[in-house]
Amino acid sequence: MYPHDLLRLNAQTQLERWRLQVRRFQRYLGFARELLRAQETVSEIESELQAIEKIPNYDVELQYRIARGYMETRRLREASELFYALYKDAPPEKKEETLYLSFLCALRIRPADRCLARGHEYMDRYPGGPHYDAVSLGVGQIYAAEQNWPKVLQVLTKALEVHPKHEDIAEVLFLLGYASFMEEKFADAQGYLGRIVKEYPGSEREVDALYWLGMAYMFDRKYEEAQPNFDRILRDFGTAMYAEDALFRSATCDYALSRFEEAERKLLRFLERYPESRLRGEALVTLGDISGALGELEEAVRRYKQGMEVPDLNIELYNHAAFRAGEMLRELQRYDDAIRHFEDYIARARPESNIPLAIYWIGECYWDKGEPEVTLARFLEAVEKYGGDRTELGVDLILEKWVDRTRGAGSHGRAAWSRLRDLLRRALESRQYTLALRLERVLMYSPETSDTEKEAMRKFILRPESLKWASAGVLEWIVQEAAASQPQLAREAAETLVRDFTETDYALSARQLIAEQAIAEKNWDLAIVQYNIIREVFATSDAAADALLKLGKLYQEKGEYDLADQAYRDFLAAKEWKARWPEALYERGRLWMARGRYEEAAAYFERIYVLYGGHKEWVGRAYLARAECLAKLGRFRGAIETLEEFVGRPEYADLPEVAQAREMQERLKAKL
Amino acid sequence: MIRATSILGGWICGALVAYGQGASGPQTATVARAAAEPGVLVRLVKENEAQREVLLVRRQGDVIFFRLTNSPPGVYSQFKAADWDEAEFKIQIPEQAAYLEASRRQWASAARRLHVAIAPALPFLDLPQNNVFEPAVRTAWYYVRAAQQAARRGEGGQADARTYYTAAYEVFREAGRAASWHPYGQCAAIRATLCLVELGRLDEAEAGLAKLPEPEIGDTAWGVYWLARAQLYYAREQPRYALEAAILSYLHENKDVETFPDALMLAAQCYEDVNEVHRARDVYYEVARLFPGTDWGDEARARLVNIMERRMTERPEDPNIAGIFFGTEEDMNEKVRKFLKETEPKLNSSTTGDKQP
Structure with missing residues (x-):
């Protein structure tokens, strides 16, 4: 069956051809019969055209049926294309449906760009349309399949704005939660997934939501909140695919909360129930950690070694287990076992094994055994073999220990220094700059190196050209040495450290230097970036605590009081830093003072000396600051009483703030 | 003006x-x-x-x-x-003799006969309503048929095939001058690029196509334009793009026999190449049903036999979304098996001679 438009077009073309023929015949004599016939044909075609014009145009219906035919026979590319062409030409009442059908057909076509284009066109054109929910979910699912999490969030957040009661609300919330998790927006993930659990119990996504909700809390280090979700899976969805993982995660939460016996009990149950689990290795290593935490070193070693035997154990866990086991063997003074253990580790040499570090420990064991010559020989072996690779951090560790170990090794020490010097000569000859830089750095501490040589070595290292060759240890040395005399070089070394050794502890001091220099230059934003990274990467370390306090002050400096307050609140939420809470409270009080909110500030200062009286270094400052707040509020009598309380307590009599308090008392009394 | x-x-x-x-x-x-x-x-x-x-x-x-x-x-x-x-x-075009030869599948002879007669007029085919354009297009087509015929002879026919495609290209290229006045003029120009693709002169074909305006749905040149695009993509080993272009070719054109079956066959081949063998089966089935007794029909049937014998479409597909939407579903494997049985060649039947593609 031909489309109406095509029939008309063909008829018009034929008409033109026959009219041309008529003109040709008219032009010449002797073609009367042909002319007559041509004229008749023209007249017939004209009648046909009139007849065609009278028939209502059925093309849209015809195309729709063809497209549907394609769709029914799974010729989805054809169907999608045809529905889309129809959408462009169809009358208004058909447009929405044809665009939707084009999208629906495109859903199964890969690559997905066409489907996404149609989906976005639908959502832009028909927000809240009859198929809006299906389209928005479909588009979200495609982005999820492509792991394009920001797009998942963008599309489905908008979908919920357009239609809060989305027909697949649980699925949408799940995708939002999962995408938030993948984007490390854990609070958002907790919100979306928590809604599924609370508002849509019994939905198909409930168990998925429980699992990922647990994971979102766990990655947020909120183990107390995480665990009930895993336990709920174990209780109510014992046969779900998540059950195995949930048992392991529940144990991990116990471990993180220092409930070691409970964690151990669960992990042993896990190994018994799921002997083939892909988490078996991780479970054994965690059991090793637990035994270590409980002081059962022999058992810990046994478990670590068992974990290391599990094929495909993640290399980070494998290295962790190997070094923890070796260190424990050394601690148990089973030096030969430790040496054998590390030699086995070296022999296995998995990709990304840390061989120089293993040699370091072997050397240390020999030291403990009273064989310093072997220690130095093994150290030298590692330096010679791996010293040219700037990424081998174990070599830096060995060289840091070198001075101390040679010092206690008598004649072996002197011989070792001599061999190191030979090595340097060869390194320079063969232009192995990474090795040469490492060696020069350590040879500066050799008893046989003259001051002139030392100065030459110092100059050799402290050059911008060194940076691309320098190992982490050398870069760190440059950062420290050049900080005062060559700040630009120190800065570049720090940046190189951060760039090339991002995941290591060396990067920490580099970031601190960059941040401190940024503060000196009043480049608050750069400092904030660095401190934020420190607090995230080195989460529970002292450096992270310092970073948070610095962040509070920097945000305050920028007038971003809410962010400043958040930094202090984050600090006060970490139990690991309980000992430093008074400091954070004090800074928080100062922040509220800066905002002119003296009432709130006074409360923070009061909390310090009421709750943390033992922290005398903060108590004196807290009394003074509270008095200052009350004075600002015009409550001079209260201020004086606060100071009197402080001065009158004998346990604080030796604090330097007492004298200041007395002076302040006098000043305030004069105002009464 | x-x-x-x-x-x-x-x-x-x-x-x-x-x-x-x-x-x-x-x-x-x-x-x-x-x-x-x-x-x-x-x-x-x-x-x-x-x-x-x-x-x-x-x-x-x-x-x-x-x-x-x-x-x-x-x-x-x-x-x-x-x-x-x-x-x-004012030239004598041996239409009758050429037609007789063509009806006997003596394509090369028919093409040469016409070509000799029309050659002087070829540079001037942009003259409106001239009487040589259509014989010229016929000439080029006869050359294409001759090339296809030669190619089917295998290695021995390759040189002849190249000669005929080259001749077809030159005549189509000249016929392309008629694009200003004849609805098929642009098609002829596109056909010239298709000949270049057959000759492996892909960059020239690409450049030639790029110079032509992209037709709109409903234009005479739509089908052949997208077929040429599809052939180019396929020659450049991009079957996914070739598939999209082939689909565009047959989806919106007026089922012109000069492009429609070629586009379908190419789409089916692409479906095979992108491992959507169920769809390849469906398209071959369509061709075999629509063009029985032609080279296209025979080739499609042969591909269907291959697919079915190797049980390549036995793996069930995902639920059909159309089935969900419209509540319909059919067993294509069963339909194809029935079709193959019905069209099984009889043992004593002769299949000699070239069939009209």
């Missing part, structure tokens, strides 16, 4: 141009030349105005050089094709 000077001025006032020399050359010298000059006699018609019979001798870009039949040789005037409404080349 006809220029005022082109009717009379072209004859009388237009610049006299020396044949084979620049316009500034001495006119007296040119008159002496061109005793046996090449050219083709044509009657030019301007609606309700003039008619002239002239000898066309050559062209330079848009400009056609001619002389009047009663003018001395070597003295030429010029015009542009669009200056006239009709043109009738």
Whole structure:
């Protein structure tokens, strides 16, 4: 069956051809019969055209049926294309449906760009349309399949704005939660997934939501909140695919909360129930950690070694287990076992094994055994073999220990220094700059190196050209040495450290230097970036605590009081830093003072000396600051009483703030 | 729009141009030349105005050089094709003999016979409503058929196939000049690029296609344009893009037999290449059903036999979304098996000779 438009077009073309023929015949004599016939044909075609014009145009219906035919026979590319062409030409009442059908057909076509284009066109054109929910979910699912999490969030957040009661609300919330998790927006993930659990119990996504909700809390280090979700899976969805993982995660939460016996009990149950689990290795290593935490070193070693035997154990866990086991063997003074253990580790040499570090420990064991010559020989072996690779951090560790170990090794020490010097000569000859830089750095501490040589070595290292060759240890040395005399070089070394050794502890001091220099230059934003990274990467370390306090002050400096307050609140939420809470409270009080909110500030200062009286270094400052707040509020009598309380307590009599308090008392009394 | 000077001025006032020399050359010298000059006699018609019979001798870009039949040789005037409404080349075209040969699948012979006759007119096919354009297109098609016939002979026929495709390309390219007045003119130009693809001259084909305007749905050239695109993609080993282009070709065109089955066959091949073998089966089935007794039908049937014998479509597909949407579903494997059984060749039947593709 031909489309109406095509029939008309063909008829018009034929008409033109026959009219041309008529003109040709008219032009010449002797073609009367042909002319007559041509004229008749023209007249017939004209009648046909009139007849065609009278028939209502059925093309849209015809195309729709063809497209549907394609769709029914799974010729989805054809169907999608045809529905889309129809959408462009169809009358208004058909447009929405044809665009939707084009999208629906495109859903199964890969690559997905066409489907996404149609989906976005639908959502832009028909927000809240009859198929809006299906389209928005479909588009979200495609982005999820492509792991394009920001797009998942963008599309489905908008979908919920357009239609809060989305027909697949649980699925949408799940995708939002999962995408938030993948984007490390854990609070958002907790919100979306928590809604599924609370508002849509019994939905198909409930168990998925429980699992990922647990994971979102766990990655947020909120183990107390995480665990009930895993336990709920174990209780109510014992046969779900998540059950195995949930048992392991529940144990991990116990471990993180220092409930070691409970964690151990669960992990042993896990190994018994799921002997083939892909988490078996991780479970054994965690059991090793637990035994270590409980002081059962022999058992810990046994478990670590068992974990290391599990094929495909993640290399980070494998290295962790190997070094923890070796260190424990050394601690148990089973030096030969430790040496054998590390030699086995070296022999296995998995990709990304840390061989120089293993040699370091072997050397240390020999030291403990009273064989310093072997220690130095093994150290030298590692330096010679791996010293040219700037990424081998174990070599830096060995060289840091070198001075101390040679010092206690008598004649072996002197011989070792001599061999190191030979090595340097060869390194320079063969232009192995990474090795040469490492060696020069350590040879500066050799008893046989003259001051002139030392100065030459110092100059050799402290050059911008060194940076691309320098190992982490050398870069760190440059950062420290050049900080005062060559700040630009120190800065570049720090940046190189951060760039090339991002995941290591060396990067920490580099970031601190960059941040401190940024503060000196009043480049608050750069400092904030660095401190934020420190607090995230080195989460529970002292450096992270310092970073948070610095962040509070920097945000305050920028007038971003809410962010400043958040930094202090984050600090006060970490139990690991309980000992430093008074400091954070004090800074928080100062922040509220800066905002002119003296009432709130006074409360923070009061909390310090009421709750943390033992922290005398903060108590004196807290009394003074509270008095200052009350004075600002015009409550001079209260201020004086606060100071009197402080001065009158004998346990604080030796604090330097007492004298200041007395002076302040006098000043305030004069105002009464 | 006809220029005022082109009717009379072209004859009388237009610049006299020396044949084979620049316009500034001495006119007296040119008159002496061109005793046996090449050219083709044509009657030019301007609606309700003039008619002239002239000898066309050559062209330079848009400009056609001619002389009047009663003018001395070597003295030429010029015009542009669009200056006239009709043109009738005074040449004898052996249509009848060529048709007879074509009906016997003697494609090469038919093509050559026509080609010799129309060759003088080929450079001037942009003259509107001329009587050689359609024989020219027929000539090119006969060459294409001859090339396909030669290619089917295997290795031995490859050289002949290249020769015929080259000839087809040259005739189609000239026929492409008619794009200004004939609805098939642009198709001819696109067909020329398809010949280039067959010849492996892909960059030239790409460049040729890029110069042509992209047709709109409903244009005569739509199907062949997207077929050419598809063939190019396929030749460049991009079956996914080739598939999309082939689908565009047959989806929106008027099921022209010169493109429709080729586009379907290419789409089916692409479906195989992108490992959507269920869809390849469906398209081969469509071709085999629509074009029984042709090379397309036979090839499609052979591919279907291969797919079914190797049980390539036995793996169940995902639930059909159309089935979900419209509540329908059918077993294509069963339909294909039934079709193959019904069309099984009889043992004593002869399949000699080329079939019309």
